[in-house]
Amino acid sequence: MSGTVMTAPVDRELSPQADRRPRAAAMLALARFEARELTLHVPVFVFFTLYVAYTCWGLWSGREGMDAFPALQDADRATQDRPMLVGIALFVCANRAALRSRRRGTDRHFDTLVMEPWRRTAAHALSAVPLAAACALVVVFDFTCTALKPGAVGHGSVAELAVGPLGVLLSGVLGVLMARLIPSVFAVPLLALGGFVFAIFVANGTNNARWGRWLWPAVNETRSDPLPADLIGRPAAWHVLYLIGLIGLLVGTAVLVSGGRTRLIKAGTALAVAATVAGIAGQSAGDPAGLADARETASVTPEKVQSCVPHGRSTYCAYPEWTDRTADWAAVVGRVQSLAGGSAGGARLTVRQRVDARHGLSGDAALEPSGTPGQVTVGTRWGGNRVPEFAVAVASVLVAGDERSADEACGARGVTIMWLALGTDADPMATLRQVRLDDSISGSAIAITPTDSVWMTARQTTVVRQLLQQPRYGVTAKVKAHWTELTSPRTTTARAAELLDLPVPKGEDQCGE
Template identity: 60%
Template sequence: MSSTVSSPRTNVLPTSAPTGESPRRRLRAVLALARFEAHELLLQIPVFVVLCAYVASTGWELWTGGGEDGAYPVLQDADRATQPVPLILGVAVLVCVNRAVLRSRRRGTDRHFDVLVMEPWRRTVAHLLSVVPFALATALVVAAQFAGAALRPGALGTGSFFELAVAPLAVLLFGVLGVLIARLIPSAFGAPLFVVGIYVAVAMLTSNPEDPHWLRWLAPVVDEGQSEPLPSDLLGRPAAWHALYLVGLIALVSCAAVLRGGRRTLPAALGLARAGRTPVTGPVEGPVEGRMRLVKAVALGAAVLTLAGAVGQSPGDSPALLAARKQASVAPEKDHTCVPHGRSTYCAFPEWTGRTEDWAAVVRRVQSLAGGAAGGTKLTVRQRIDARYGLSASSSLEPSGTHGQVTVGTLWGGNRVPEFSIGVASVLVAGDEEAAAAMCDGRVVTVMWLALATTSDPMASLRDVRIDDSVSGSAVVLAPTEPLAMTAAQTTVVRELLQRPRYGVTAKVKAHWTELTAPKTSTARAAELLDVPVPRGSEKEDKCEE
């Protein structure tokens, strides 16, 4: 007997939506599932705890202003400071979204999903969309963090939108990777093993500054160690290309996840057909194949974007950038803008000219205590950097032999203020920084008192500028260029002076200025002139090495 019914093995259309269902309704269903999965992700302990800690720490930083060191942010550093911490959130999202995708497998409900109207690829898209709110939350926190830095009165420099985009893009990348891993490795161990592997890979890519530039920039976040801020035009970071690289990689990984989980099995298709929920016309997987071809086309475009970003960020520093860094290091006066304040001149890179008044206030305080001609000496405060080796350059600078020139760096606030005061006092006493670096006699007492006497807490400032954070014994004292060496006897005399009323010591310093600033004046003699008990053993300590 002949039959007019076609064989179900050849005419079933497994992934068609029910008759009359509009694309808008299917989209709403995907978005509804995405909202549900995002809510479930937020309730996962790792994601919830990390997100709360991230928001709370940023809020505390905004509330406190970052302390003294954070009162003078450099925006081309502040934008990059937003990148490392969100990686922890990204890892939490990766692990939890991976568990969410594998939920049906763990609970044995895969066979029920196979007969639902919503195709597997749509469920994959919903899981991919569920991580977007966490990327948006990261973007809001990053924007608040950077805005808080930019609105501080001491802020200067130029931030980068592309540097700020890295953190939310990295969180999004980790999230879509979690979905792809679940589709490729349907095991609970897949995500943890991947996290360990990516940690090792990133550590290897970023641990050695000597590694090739292109290799280090394959990591989601490239945190280059930097001791001193540099002018924004000397950074040489391919931030725009890196953002393009991350966008392309996110799209590529997302397409790979959809392609991997985008088809129903034939048994599931037959089940839908027998249930009367799928029309039996057309070849098997026909509509899905059309959609998958579109996804493949998008994946190809994403691969092109990823490759373009990777190639664009691969070249190292250009010859023009290297020449500009060398000029800023060895001949900064060619790039400086000089501003007069009172008797002295302050020369800085253009982005730092707004800070010259802060430097001038320190110079005025120190000079107000000096005697003789030093109280009216015209100084040249010049900002100096060493950018010849890029962002990983050392912050140490050679002392300048130019008479009356004081070096100032690109950082300000906190300990940098008394350090600069020591630099000013050293030049007033010794004449130039080279001579100041060689001081090993009683002039150190005069320098330290001049530098610290006008600070709000002289004893705390003395502790801050000494490497061992002490106020007794011998120590190395930080300065903008070469550090000074304090003997135990000099420390004793300076500590006694700082604890006395400033006006009384000021009169003695000005009255005996010539002898206090004369080379080879001993610590014992300086103590006598300033009416301080002479420490024992001061004569022996003052002997300089030949």
């Protein structure tokens, strides 16, 4: 009998802390692998590339016109919709990744692994984070480039900027949850159909209810003229809390369905439910106290919230965000006044910025013309067509005395207004087309201003077009020499043509039509 002593094997169990660290590291390693695989999926790669390309193209093409003078309180919201395309692709591909083992029949092999099913589910959810972070970098790049434009005004909201990337993350997590709740490839189109129905009947529910609209990841509210930042009144912070809570709730539900029953997971899911409910309650509430009064004041009596600065002979009053733009307005006023004759050439004007904010972002009402003598209205948008439209407004006040009287600028007055507005333009014929509502340079049409419009008859259009084709200095001398008669409400278009040595157009003035 051998002298070898046989000893029983010793069962050594690892401590919970020592066991948790390798499993957490394995879960993160799986998340990194799945994240890399997601970026290689054709839909994700294509849509993300298109998203980046479209963002860069928008920054490049927006160097001129109104886009060159952005309001940052609108620019932050403009970053929310485009990432949703990436989110759709991520939703589909994350769902397919979570169902890969089922499609390939390898689910049973996972039972031999140390990693629990719920950890694999958590890893799939975490795999959506890098793509959401990449979208966040694009959003930051987009907004930063916009903010660095010389004409940018206002300030953005971090909460508004976070909505797009959070929507992408929400889409990826939702795809993983659907793979655990309905482990079938048909779940994705069914959920897409359900989301469409949700958007129609809930998010845009009866009377466009606020609570329903804000359940959607990105709530798009736009208007043509930007509002001062403190008058927007969007519950952006509450909405971000809602999205974060919803993401946590979806992740917690997916992990619980996969068998994760630890106290930490249950507590985290309960906390996510509380955050979601709090976010819904906060974003569904009405406007903050005092917002309606502030909007009323800024709309009806803007002088109470504006600061005024002098430039030359005139005074320029603007909302706080736009005070740096008064020099641009003064340049237009100086250009128009240089062509005017009589006392108008040295008139002291008051250029006042106005906006109708009483209905918030949901309303876009036209501004009523001011009856105050010498006051010219300028809007909150600038660049592009807004510049010649403001020039028409300045010319209208110089000729008629106030904006309300300019609405009846028939005969020679209408011709004089358009000459003052366009006479110094580098390409007056192109600008004439831009400032008219129908983009024409012949026939009758409406010339747009920040408040009301100037009606141009076919005869007036003919005379104005002939004036713009004449040498500027010669026309300027004639306009100044006959200023009193050209600005008289009794002077006809035919008489204006005679005074300016132009052929008299056929027909009659029909300013009332």
